Amino acid sequence: MTESPQSIRAFIRPKTLNPTVFWRLAEDIPKPLNTTLIVMSVGVPLLLWWLVTTVGNIDPKFLPTPAKVLVAFGRLWSTRELLKDTVASLWRVGVGFLLAAILSIPVGVLMGSFPSIRALLEPLFGLMRYMPAPAFIPLLILYLGIGEEPKITLIFIGVFFFNSLMVMDTVKFVPKDLIESTYILGGDRIQSLFQVIFPYVLPGILDACRINLAAAWQLVIVSELIAANEGLGRRISVAGRFLRTDEIFVGLIVIGVIGLSFDLLFQYLLRVSCKWASQQR
């Protein structure tokens, strides 16, 4: 170090951080801008869709106008077909997802809490996770036929392993200090598990369920595309066969809206039940 500190300055380019609104990094943007962008997020694609189908000369069999899709929605709603399909899909997801959640949450908590149980189950679950659930469809049809059982089992397979491993991960990150504090206060292992670890990871569990419900919702549609008498997936596949593109769009939009509602419902549940964690996520 023989150079004086001043000499380095000749090499340094002048640099300052310019103020910005749109490109703020991990900072809140003004509320009006936020609202505008949210409205644009859905509004711009809708507008483009409307423009392309009204101004452009496009075969409605290829891309129907928004108005035509709305009419198709009204038609399917008034004949109660859409409701029947929605209920059928919701029922499958409900049963399959609930079964998977009820089993995977305790299994995941046990795997996260006890290294012994983790060693016993993690390799198997890690392997099963990488087998895409739809790849089980032929086997499920072979074993369980084409009724409700294979569809529910498919959702179960698709959710159970992922959810167990994700719950396990949240449990692994419980601070050791919190558990040691409990021991020092006189708690035993069972008390620590139920009264400290479980409440601490509850927000993480709800979050894992939220993410895996999206997977369950996709799987029910996939299973119905292949073989079903009713359901939103079935609706799309029938509409495709008869080139009723407007009905395909109705099906897709309903699927999306229901999925988003689930997501918002879980976010609301998380906010209400775990106020203490609200700023952490």
Place this chain on the structure above:
Amino acid sequence: MYLQINSLNKNFETKDGPLVVLKDINMLIEQGEYICAVGASGSGKSTLLRQIAGLDTPTSGQITVDGKRVTGPGPDRGMVFQQYTLYPWMSVQQNTEFGLKLLGVPKKVRREQASYYLNVVGLTEFSQALPKQLSGGMKQRAAIARALVSEPKVLLMDEPFGALDIHTKESMHEFMLDLWRRTNITIFMITHDVEEAVFLSNRIYALGARPGTVRKEMSINLPERTQSIKRQSKFQDYRDELMDLMRKHGQEALAAA
């Protein structure tokens, strides 16, 4: 003797063989004493506290509290950690009651006991607040209340004020002395802050590093414990002696390494 540590040794197994962390530690602490163990990082002071708490077992030697040998953690030894370890989903009141709940104390009794100690630490107004709504000093006071509700025989403190700013720290020091006088509890606290140790304790164990050993035991006799005592020569003599000792051992440790 109340808290007794007899020829305690602790080794950690590493891939290069055993690492001696604590070597031949002997300490005798009477009921009602305020003891600080002072040491630089690497003196094994946190490890020592973990052995007393029963969170870890010594390689050899033994620890007894009120004649009973320590074999694991238990409510006869309360502990306050440096990091905030309040349960984030519980209110201050629930946090304070929690130890008694774990021990099966009826709801009404534990509510009264917790309220009493929340009053002692000056947090009655905040009993329904969540930990994240408290400042750092308030969090540590809540942690102290939580440790005290089950009336432990000794309160262990692991650098409890290390994360606080200097003003909060000073008010916590005064709070601790007041608490100590009023409850007559035995306190064993570890810190690297020499001034803090001299101000608070009636006896200090100075620890040397690598391996952690007791280098000096020092009784502190100060006429009073107010902030102004820090400007008096008696206080400064204690502080300088300890600082010199730690500096010397720090250089020795560096030379050895």
